[in-house]
Amino acid sequence: MKDYDVVVVGAGPAGSTAARYASMHGARTLLLEEHEYIGSPVGCTGLLSTRAVKECGVRPTRDFVLNSVRGAFVHPINGECLRIDGKETKAYVVSRKLFDRKLANMAVQKDVDICLGSRVNGIEKADNKQKISVLKRGEPIKIYADVVIAADGVRSRVAKMAGLGNVSKVLPGIQTEVLYRSEDIDFVELFVGSQAPGFFAWSVPVNENISRIGLASDPKYGMHPNYLLERLLKDNKHILSRCSGGKLDMVFGGIPLGPLEKTYSDGIIIAGDAAGQVKPTSGGGIYTGAVCAKIAGKIAAKAVSEKDNSAKFLSEYDKGWRNEIGKELSIGMRIHDFIGHLSDGQMDELIDSINNPAILDTITHYGDMDRPSILIKKMLHPSKSLHMLKMFRAFAKAVL
Numbered sequence: 001m002k003d004y005d006v007v008v009v010g011a012g013p014a015g016s017t018a019a020r021y022a023s024m025h026g027a028r029t030l031l032l033e034e035h036e037y038i039g040s041p042v043g044c045t046g047l048l049s050t051r052a053v054k055e056c057g058v059r060p061t062r063d064f065v066l067n068s069v070r071g072a073f074v075h076p077i078n079g080e081c082l083r084i085d086g087k088e089t090k091a092y093v094v095s096r097k098l099f100d101r102k103l104a105n106m107a108v109q110k111d112v113d114i115c116l117g118s119r120v121n122g123i124e125k126a127d128n129k130q131k132i133s134v135l136k137r138g139e140p141i142k143i144y145a146d147v148v149i150a151a152d153g154v155r156s157r158v159a160k161m162a163g164l165g166n167v168s169k170v171l172p173g174i175q176t177e178v179l180y181r182s183e184d185i186d187f188v189e190l191f192v193g194s195q196a197p198g199f200f201a202w203s204v205p206v207n208e209n210i211s212r213i214g215l216a217s218d219p220k221y222g223m224h225p226n227y228l229l230e231r232l233l234k235d236n237k238h239i240l241s242r243c244s245g246g247k248l249d250m251v252f253g254g255i256p257l258g259p260l261e262k263t264y265s266d267g268i269i270i271a272g273d274a275a276g277q278v279k280p281t282s283g284g285g286i287y288t289g290a291v292c293a294k295i296a297g298k299i300a301a302k303a304v305s306e307k308d309n310s311a312k313f314l315s316e317y318d319k320g321w322r323n324e325i326g327k328e329l330s331i332g333m334r335i336h337d338f339i340g341h342l343s344d345g346q347m348d349e350l351i352d353s354i355n356n357p358a359i360l361d362t363i364t365h366y367g368d369m370d371r372p373s374i375l376i377k378k379m380l381h382p383s384k385s386l387h388m389l390k391m392f393r394a395f396a397k398a399v400l
């Protein structure tokens with residue numbers, strides 16, 4: 001039986017970051033991970049914006065960065081490909097396994113204790129503490145904590161056990177790593193419309209010969225992601241001409257869309273995918289998860305030092321992260337809904353109207369993977385063409 005100030009459940013990026021921050025702010029912290037290895041299995045493309053890597057407190061070194069990208073080719077169903085050039089490195093393609101291990105290692109360096117092969121399967125209030133039931137390599141143990149941070153991913157058991165529920169909209173994602181000759185390894189490729197209904201498909205270059213090709217789709221269209229991926233690989237002429245067959249790797253995962261209504265209760269805080277802190281426009285959760293995990297760690301440590309782990313005190317976490325990224329997530333959700341409802345024809349028209357030097361220049365200057373609202377506001381500037389302005393006014397009305 002052990003006693004900690006803060007116990008973090010799940011050693012993904014959000015959990016390791018929250019644990020590091022709790023410890024840095026003076027809390028005796030334990031990080032529990034159900035798997036024997038950090039970062040495995042992984043359900044991610046590993047495309048991290050430069051800001052995401054910085055937010056995690058990591059330098060983009062060659063030990064985990066495999067490639068860097070500066071733009072995107074957007075492929076409509078019919079029509080010309082749109083080339084968006086950010087002119088400078090916008091994102092890194094990383095090994096998630098090595099990235100996650102780096103973050104866990106950084107937590108350990110800041111005196112976080114870590115237990116692998118330790119699955120949390122129960123949590124209950126005991127006096128003023130949380131009593132956590134853990135199955136550690138088959139052996140049941142109990143651990144006590146003043147504050148539990150649940151960073152146990154999209155199907156968070158802890159959030160459920162705490163009565164806070166799980167995110168209701170989860171997009172199934174699938175990805176394979178294939179031998180693929182990218183047109184330009186500085187650019188990711190996006191495939192929109194009915195190729196991945198309700199979301200999009202991607203090809204992210206790892207190097208000259210390998211790419212991560214995947215997609216997520218809205219389950220309401222009733223199409224299995226496996227079917228959609230096979231169809232993309234077989235029927236998309238652009239992909240077909242560049243693939244030389246053979247799947248090197250396969251990953252699956254869920255992308256939670258829209259944050260939980262409440263991310264705290266007595267002695268418990270929910271962070272990362274478990275709380276739905278993911279960008280609805282891209283499905284990326286590392287940047288948003290890191291922003292929130294840092295706040296989670298700080299507030300948990302503050303609750304310990306002020307001897308108040310009540311829901312009221314921990315609501316400061318909820319306010320804190322919503323102040324930082326809440327508006328961006330809700331705008332992102334509206335963009336997701338708007339784009340998700342376009343027909344192939346409307347999507348092609350949208351891409352075609354963006355394919356204009358003045359607009360592409362605005363995207364180069366103001367496009368931001370993590371904060372799309374900045375670009376939307378800039379697109380409304382009167383210097384844009386009348387047609388574009390009309391379209392963006394309608395778009396902005398729907399999303400802002």
Ligand SMILES: Cc1cc2nc3c(=O)[nH]c(=O)nc-3n(C[C@H](O)[C@H](O)[C@H](O)COP(=O)(O)OP(=O)(O)OC[C@H]3O[C@@H](n4cnc5c(N)ncnc54)[C@H](O)[C@@H]3O)c2cc1C
Nearest residue numbers: 010012013014034045047120153173253272273284285286
């Ligand atoms: C196909 C796909 C592609 C993606 N691509 C990108 C991308 O390119 N860029 C990006 O930013 N995001 C991407 N994402 C999203 C990203 O992977 C997640 O947002 C991110 O991993 C969330 O981090 P997390 O720490 O909250 O949760 P996770 O990374 O899911 O970590 C949760 C951890 O908790 C552990 N755990 C779960 N239950 C328990 C338990 N009961 N006890 C102990 N441990 C437990 C798990 O083993 C896991 O290690 C993608 C997602 C998918 C599905």
